[in-house]
Amino acid sequence: MATRPAVRCSPRPRSRGTAAWLLPAAALLLLVVVVLRWSPMGSYPPVSPGGAGPVPNRRAELYAKMARDLDERGAAFLRGGETSQSLTLSDLFGTADDGAVVPRLKAADPPVRANVLYLNPEFAAVISKAVKEVFRPYFDQVIWFQNTSMYHFSMFHASHHLEPIVATEDEIEAEVEAVKRVTKTVCPLKIVLDRVVLTSTGVLLGLWQVESGTDPAEIRSRLRDALPRAPQKQLYDPVLLHTSFARILGHPKLPQERSASSFDHTKFFHELVAQVNGKLHGFQATVSELWYVEEFDVLALALNGRMKVRRLHLGCGRQRNEES
Structure with missing residues (x-):
């Protein structure tokens, strides 16, 4: 089988802004939390297969819990937080010569080995455009948008x-x-x-249902059987199908008509999310690739780091797979 040297898989998009260290002190701590890969399994108990009905219903139940998170926990990313990996802001981000905030990549030792479903950029570009139209006016300096060439759905880790x-x-x-x-x-x-x-950690997520094809729960089960050495504790509920669209890193610019003393952040965030849902709810896409990815940098898929990608086509019983 042919192998390729590790490469950076795509141009690095930049979130424009002032030097990262000029952000408020609370936001500095928070940034570390929100840029780490969000783990729904750590925040939400798995939906029980026993009494939750068919998989789509289990998925809907999980999504309803996730939708309540901001109301139940508030905008924790505005109040500071802790990182489980002892990383500081300067570990993750730096400032380019033109003032753009860019990732400061850190080698992953050992590399993470992830299996992810891949969303083609033709679909990702539509989503990204809608998200930026709504959020960029208020978070231009303190938001990180997912690279449209790296939209993915995490399925199963051979090592994390x-x-x-x-x-x-x-x-x-x-x-x-x-x-x-x-x-x-x-x-x-x-x-x-x-x-x-x-x-509540500042991650804007797309939550998907499956209309046809092999369900993510079944894909994860088959990968578990195929990779017996993989960690027993995986990072995601088996029925979850989610994509990270953006990560908010600090406070929004207040609308001119809003008073700082009476500003309700949670309500404001719900309004923005409602606008995005108005643009994107019911958006349809097709997923036909699974990637086996070795991430040589921490959060390489999220921060455009070094990785080695094996692109595998979903064959549906036909001999269509190839490495690229």
Whole structure:
């Protein structure tokens, strides 16, 4: 099997703004929290398979819980927070010569090995345009938008930061072959955007339902069987199908008609999310690729770091897979 050297997979988009260290002190601590990969399994208990009905109903139940998060916990990303990985703002972001805030990438040791479904940029560009139209006027200096060439749905980790599973090159290639065999049996997914939510940690998420194709819960089950060395504790509820659109890093610019003393941040955020949902609810897309990704930098998929990608087509029983 051909191999390729590790590369940066796409141009690095820049979130324009002042030097990162000029943000308020509370926002500095918060930034570390919101740029870390959000883990729904850590924030929401798994939906019980026993009494929750069919998978779409279980998924809807989970999404309803996630939608209530901002009301129940408030905008925690505006109040400061802690990081579980002892990272500081300067660990993650720096400032380019033109003043743009850019990721400061940190090597992942050992690399994370992730299996993700990939959303084609033709769909991602529509979503990103709508999100930027709503959020950029208020968060131009303190928001990080997901690269449209890296929109993905995390499925299953062969190794992650909570439980690193070191592998040799031969073992990695064996994992790739095992995943390839799985993808030959998986049918492309036709999905529809159920809703967009903003979490208490400042992450804007798209939550999807499946209209046809192999369900994510089944894909994860097959990957579990194919990768027996993988961490027993995975990061996501089996039925979850989500994409990160953006991460808010600080306070919004107040609308001119709003008084700072009476400003209700939670209500304001709900208004913005409602605008995005008005633009995107019911948006349909097709997913036909699964990527096996070695992330050589921390959060490489989110921060445009170094990675090695094996692009595998969903074959639905046909011999269509290829490495690229």
